[in-house]
Amino acid sequence: MSYLWVGLILVYGIFKGLREALKKKAMGTNSVIEVLVFYTLFAFLMIIPFSHNVFAISYRYHIAILIKSSIIFVAWLCALNSIKRLPLSVYSVMDMARVIFSILLGVLLLGESIGILQGVGMVLVIAGITLVNLKSKQTPTERPNKLVIVLVLISCLLNSVSGIMDKWLLSTQGGRWFLGDEIITSSQLQFWYMLYLTLFYVAYALIKREKINVKKCITCPWIWILSLLFVVADRALFVANSSPDSTVVVMTLIKQSSVLVTIAMGKIMYKEQHILYRILCAVLIIAGIVLSVL
Numbered sequence: 001m002s003y004l005w006v007g008l009i010l011v012y013g014i015f016k017g018l019r020e021a022l023k024k025k026a027m028g029t030n031s032v033i034e035v036l037v038f039y040t041l042f043a044f045l046m047i048i049p050f051s052h053n054v055f056a057i058s059y060r061y062h063i064a065i066l067i068k069s070s071i072i073f074v075a076w077l078c079a080l081n082s083i084k085r086l087p088l089s090v091y092s093v094m095d096m097a098r099v100i101f102s103i104l105l106g107v108l109l110l111g112e113s114i115g116i117l118q119g120v121g122m123v124l125v126i127a128g129i130t131l132v133n134l135k136s137k138q139t140p141t142e143r144p145n146k147l148v149i150v151l152v153l154i155s156c157l158l159n160s161v162s163g164i165m166d167k168w169l170l171s172t173q174g175g176r177w178f179l180g181d182e183i184i185t186s187s188q189l190q191f192w193y194m195l196y197l198t199l200f201y202v203a204y205a206l207i208k209r210e211k212i213n214v215k216k217c218i219t220c221p222w223i224w225i226l227s228l229l230f231v232v233a234d235r236a237l238f239v240a241n242s243s244p245d246s247t248v249v250v251m252t253l254i255k256q257s258s259v260l261v262t263i264a265m266g267k268i269m270y271k272e273q274h275i276l277y278r279i280l281c282a283v284l285i286i287a288g289i290v291l292s293v294l
Contacts, residue, residue, distance in 0.1 A: 005240035009254040012240070015233035017261025019226055020092055021269060022131035024083050026222035032080045033210045035226075037201045038217040042227035044194040051191040057184050061169070064179065065189065068165045069196035073204075075158035085148050088270055088277045095154050096285060099125045099252055101160035106248035108173040109164055117291045118249055122290030128281040163248060170242040186238035190231075230233065256285055 026035045083091050103122055106112040129136070170190055174181035205212060217223060240246050257283045266272040 002289070003245075005243040005246040005251075006080060006254060008236040008240040009251050010257060011236045012233045013255045013257035014261055015229045015236075016255065017092070017258035017265065018085065019229050019233070020095075020258070020262045021088055021265030022226050022229070023080060024221060025089055025269065027080065027084050027225060028071050030213075030217060030220060030223070031210070032084060033201065033205050033208070034217050035223060036076060036080065037198075037205055037212065038220075038223050039226050039230065040194060040198040040201055041187045042224060043230045044191075044198045046188075046227060046231050047190055047194060051187050051231075054186070054188050054191045057188055057192070058182055060179055060184065060185055061188075062192065064169060065192045066196055068162055068169070071158045071165070072160050072193075072197060073200040075155045075162065078155040078158070082148050082151045082155065087272050088266035089263045089272050091152070091283075092259045092266070093128065093278060093281055094149075095156060096125060096128065096256050096259060097153060098156035098160050098163075099256060101157050102163050102252035104144060104211075105164045106252070107162055110167060110248060112247050112249050114249060121253060121288035121291035124291070125253065128284035128288070129180055131281045131284070160252075163252065166238065166241045166248075167248050172239060172242065176291060180219075185241055186235060189238055190234055193234075208255055236266070253288060259285060266281050 023035065026039075030038075067138065079095075082094075086094075099122065103114065107114060152190075166189075167186065169179070170186065172183055175269065204210075260279070263275060263278050263282055267275045
């Protein structure tokens with residue numbers, strides 16, 4: 001049972017890969033903000049029947065969850081705008097830059113250590129990310145411009161900060177900075193996080209006066225599937241974070257299994273080219289993941 005969290009993170013990684021592919025599909029008929037508003041709204045409505053004791057948390061946790069939600073709010077705006085402008089298989093490997101940010105934050109902020117195998121694993125992950133961006137293997141339309149690169153890096157950094165916060169929020173250790181000895185459940189965190197995230201996107205759409213076609217969004221099957229994957233994946237992630245045996249360093253590397261799913265979906269759904277080369281880059285990254293878990 002001590003390695004149940006590894007299986008849960010693997011589930012998260014697979015579902016994350018599917019979500020990246022379906023986000024691009026959903027944006028084929030809907031705008032970025034339409035997808036984000038209804039994606040989070042549907043997900044929040046789905047978890048309400050399974051949420052318990054959601055009001056039994058302190059104002060300190062509300063402040064922390066609000067901060068986490070605001071971080072993801074910006075991260076997803078950057079991510080979806082990047083996905084819309086890049087081939088899926090290129091974005092998925094570039095997105096692995098979050099590995100570097102997460103490991104560094106895990107070591108610096110949570111005091112986690114990196115062993116020899118984890119160090120070699122991180123080198124392989126970085127090598128895979130670097131190789132996928134070689135211009136010699138990309139057509140002109142696949143080469144990310146500077147703006148897209150910046151958006152991907154911002155998304156990676158903010159997602160990494162959010163991952164650190166998950167571990168902090170769901171830790172069962174007492175005496176934590178700001179939170180003290182209070183403990184919350186994965187159900188409580190998921191409820192408030194999704195509620196605040198939904199409110200942020202709705203407020204953004206209203207302030208920006210974005211045009212929202214409600215009927216088109218409600219009848220879009222991809223948004224509904226995205227929401228279901230979001231709910232299941234995040235519950236698996238939060239439960240894994242609550243395990244005292246899990247570490248941010250190893251969890252971050254396992255999450256990158258999503259790249260194989262995303263690359264495969266890029267070929268199946270979007271007929272993308274140079275898939276074999278990107279798979280070879282991903283193999284380096286997966287090898288790094290395996291070494292980190294040993």
